[in-house]
Amino acid sequence: MSISILRSKDSTKIEKVKKEFDVFRVITMKKGNLNSIEFFNKDGAFRGFGRDFKTAYRKAKKTLKNYYN
Numbered sequence: 001m002s003i004s005i006l007r008s009k010d011s012t013k014i015e016k017v018k019k020e021f022d023v024f025r026v027i028t029m030k031k032g033n034l035n036s037i038e039f040f041n042k043d044g045a046f047r048g049f050g051r052d053f054k055t056a057y058r059k060a061k062k063t064l065k066n067y068y069n
Contacts, residue, residue: 001031021064
């Protein structure tokens with residue numbers, strides 16, 4: 001299992017989400033062929049899972065949007 005913290009300079013998508021939803025930490029994890037991304041803000045952790053980074057990112061962002069709508 002590999003875990004890393006993504007920063008705004010790693011991806012422009014991350015910077016946009018951080019500003020829009022006041023996210024203070026983004027963590028990505030990979031175990032085998034499963035990727036997961038977690039967005040952390042004052043209201044909790046929002047996770048997304050998928051076989052690649054793009055799918056996991058979309059699902060995590062969708063979870064975050066659904067919480068605030």
